[in-house]
Amino acid sequence: MDFDFSEDQESLREAVRRWVEKGYGFERRRGIVEAGGFDRAAYGELAELGLTGLVVPDAHGGLGMGPVEALIVMEELGRGLVLEPLEQTLIASRLLQDHAPDAVRDTWLPAVAAGEKIVVLAWQERNARYDWARCAATATPDGDGWRIDGRKHLVPAGDWADAFLVPATIDGTLALFLVEREAAGVTTQGYGTQDGSRAADLTLAGAPAMLLTREGRDVLGLAMDIGVVATCAQAVGVMDQTLAVTVEYMNTRKQFGVAIATFQALRHRVADMKMQLELARSMAYYAALKLDAPADDRRRAMARAKVQLGQSMRFVGQQAVQLHGGIGVTDEYIVSHYFRRLTQLEMTFGDTLHHLGQVSEQMQETAGVFA
Helix, strand or coil: CCCCCCHHHHHHHHHHHHHHHHHCCHHHHHHHHHCCCCCHHHHHHHHHCCHHHCCCCHHHCCCCCCHHHHHHHHHHHHHCCCCCCHHHHHHHHHHHHHHCCHHHHHHHHHHHHCCCCCEEECCCCCCCCCCCCCCCCEEEEECCEEEEEEEEEEEECCCCCCEEEEEEEECCEEEEEEEECCCCCEEEEEEECCCCCEEEEEEEEEEEEEEEECCHHHHHHHHHHHHHHHHHHHHHHHHHHHHHHHHHHHHHCEECCEEHHHCHHHHHHHHHHHHHHHHHHHHHHHHHHCCCCCHHHHHHHHHHHHHHHHHHHHHHHHHHHHHHHHHHHCCCCHHHHHHHHHHHHHHCCCCHHHHHHHHHHHCCCCCCCCC
């Protein structure tokens, strides 16, 4: 089998990498963090590159690409610690395309693809931990529509989004709705997160909503898996850049008159970082290739990938800080920002322990050894 990327995929990678290097430098990012953690202009630049319509079909104004191209894009955005939540756009694009009624899809999907509207998934609740199937929000019929009551937390760019994909229960059954931010009964409270990005708490008090699908459990499971793939891809990009910056520092930092890169013990630690990075890269690619597999197979793949990525993120981030010494935790130096980003990614869409539990629950009697 040929696992090399195609020429078109490499061209896509180069285009995104060029924008990150020239248009999203460290100083611009610091300015965005200080301004609140989200920049509509930067999101517009992603739209100009066609990335907001990456997985949207041609018929709705998108590029019609797939999971591998999305992985490539998210990896390159990870290198630049890009704050704007493109992974949410990837999730919304797939869910609107596959599960929204025609009228809703035809209205919202072209706007999402063009970058004119931002739609994010609002699924986390205070008592649910990482169990996306636990949902306290409720939906009640209201004429031809619905109204939702509930609270959602840590909604990415929630006070900037134009609409939310909101899971809520109908008589105990999980369903998925679209709620516009400007609708009556919708309030958001925004705040910065530890990596500098933007999130918000969302309160719905009888907010009008459009029903997308009553198959909320299956659809929300797919949304989580898309999020895991995007998170893993971003983490690979962050770790790759973290390792590169660490090696560069070790080649210039001197002790006893020689570069610390010549110390054998430190070289061994860098080799271990590289090994963890490549393990993470392999599992991220594995997860992307499994995204269109049957649900049970897909869920097992995502859990396995997130476990490995979590372990790799923690190791690479901690070793980078240790090898830099005190400068590695200062706000003025980029390594501290890599470390914070890796820490947050490890907890996004389920942390390592959560997914380790998922792997354990899904393990068959033979554990695959004698199958």
